[in-house]
Amino acid sequence: MKTGYLIDMDGVIYRENNLIPGALDFVNALLATGTPFLFLTNNSAPTPEDLAVRLKHLGVGGLSPRHFYTSAMNTADFLSETHPNCTAFVIGEGGLLAALHQRQIANDSIRPDYVVVGEGAATTEKLTKAHECIERGARLMATNPDNWCPVGHERTRPGAGATAAYLESSTGRRAYYLGKPNGYMFHRARKKLADASMGVPEEVIMIGDTMETDIRGAVESGMLSYLVLSGSTSLELVGDYVYQPTRILQSVEELVAEVLSGVPSDCRTPWPGGREGFASGKAGSRHQTDILALHKPRPRPAMTK
Numbered sequence: 001m002k003t004g005y006l007i008d009m010d011g012v013i014y015r016e017n018n019l020i021p022g023a024l025d026f027v028n029a030l031l032a033t034g035t036p037f038l039f040l041t042n043n044s045a046p047t048p049e050d051l052a053v054r055l056k057h058l059g060v061g062g063l064s065p066r067h068f069y070t071s072a073m074n075t076a077d078f079l080s081e082t083h084p085n086c087t088a089f090v091i092g093e094g095g096l097l098a099a100l101h102q103r104q105i106a107n108d109s110i111r112p113d114y115v116v117v118g119e120g121a122a123t124t125e126k127l128t129k130a131h132e133c134i135e136r137g138a139r140l141m142a143t144n145p146d147n148w149c150p151v152g153h154e155r156t157r158p159g160a161g162a163t164a165a166y167l168e169s170s171t172g173r174r175a176y177y178l179g180k181p182n183g184y185m186f187h188r189a190r191k192k193l194a195d196a197s198m199g200v201p202e203e204v205i206m207i208g209d210t211m212e213t214d215i216r217g218a219v220e221s222g223m224l225s226y227l228v229l230s231g232s233t234s235l236e237l238v239g240d241y242v243y244q245p246t247r248i249l250q251s252v253e254e255l256v257a258e259v260l261s262g263v264p265s266d267c268r269t270p271w272p273g274g275r276e277g278f279a280s281g282k283a284g285s286r287h288q289t290d291i292l293a294l295h296k297p298r299p300r301p302a303m304t305k
């Protein structure tokens with residue numbers, strides 16, 4: 001059976017600046033066997049070239065930009081497919097600017113069709129400009145819903161979701177969130193995987209460490225989902241979620257033998273979802289979701305053109 005993999009990066013391949021044990025063997029097994037795979041990340045700041053270099057510095061060679069699909073690329077794909085030749089005012093970094101440029105989406109700070117919010121680069125001046133653009137009729141979207149992102153041991157930074165939430169509050173408009181778990185991210189990733197492997201793999205497996213993005217998106221897109229415990233989720237928290245992964249692994253190291261042999265494991269019975277406790281740790285929701293948005297108060301009436 002031809003299997004393709006969509007693979008989250010942070011918490012699956014590396015944590016901070018360290019490779020997760022077994023990750024190198026896993027990637028080498030994928031490359032050696034010609035198994036279709038794509039790294040899928042919600043981080044909209046880097047370009048695919050940046051990510052290939054980052055992994056090379058961590059000791060993972062043999063990767064090229066075609067092995068990566070970011071939420072910035074997904075945002076550019078979405079806009080060029082749904083609104084060709086649109087314009088955007090962008091709060092974001094190199095990866096987002098490059099992806100939009102590649103899809104011929106022009107920058108416009110006067111009367112753009114969209115305000116696009118990504119990781120980083122949010123200054124008071126840019127937020128004010130974005131706010132004004134939205135009041136003039138621009139639609140608000142974010143590359144991903146992450147309110148914060150891990151940057152180190154017990155350290156986080158604000159994410160695109162937090163910046164978008166700021167503009168939602170100031171304008172009374174709702175943002176549309178791309179990136180995982182949005183189905184469009186998984187739909188386009190699957191298409192990219194099929195294009196690269198010259199045919200749709202018979203099954204696509206999403207491997208990730210985060211329930212709200214990796215596992216939820218895979219379940220909603222009809223893919224198999226493997227949760228690894230090498231990142232942000234511990235086993236006792238899995239039962240808190242309605243959606244459950246197909247399989248739970250300590251790390252991707254457990255997949256090396258089956259990738260090399262081409263024989264899938266029979267450990268694919270859905271996780272029974274035993275609930276042992278509620279999530280603890282950092283307060284607040286990690287991600288912006290449509291469900292949360294329904295209950296958010298509108299601080300002022302929605303602007304109309």
Ligand SMILES: [Mg+2]
Pocket residue numbers: 008009010011012208209210231
């Ligand atoms: Mg992750």
